[in-house]
Amino acid sequence: MSLVLHAVVFVASIGVMIEELVAERFVASYLGNSLCPWASVTSIVLGGISLANWWGGGLAGMSSPPAENLMAPVFLHSVR
Secondary structure, eight states, X not given: OOHHHHHHXXXXXHHHHHHHHHHHHHHHHHHOSSHHHHHHHXXXXXXXXXXXXXXXXXXXTSSSOOHHHXXXXXXXXXXX
């Protein structure tokens, strides 16, 4: 794999970790700073990562995915 791809994955992982810590700070103001809020935020983040990996693996496993058909909903959702 290229160095650029590794850098993109590294920066994206840092972004997810930062969002996880910020989410914990928001949840801690309502539920307190104990193990349960940390575990719930971590499990939601890991569940989202797992779902995205499963979906992306399904797209990558297609024989010849039409790129314009896959990206059209994403583009239309981002324009709104």
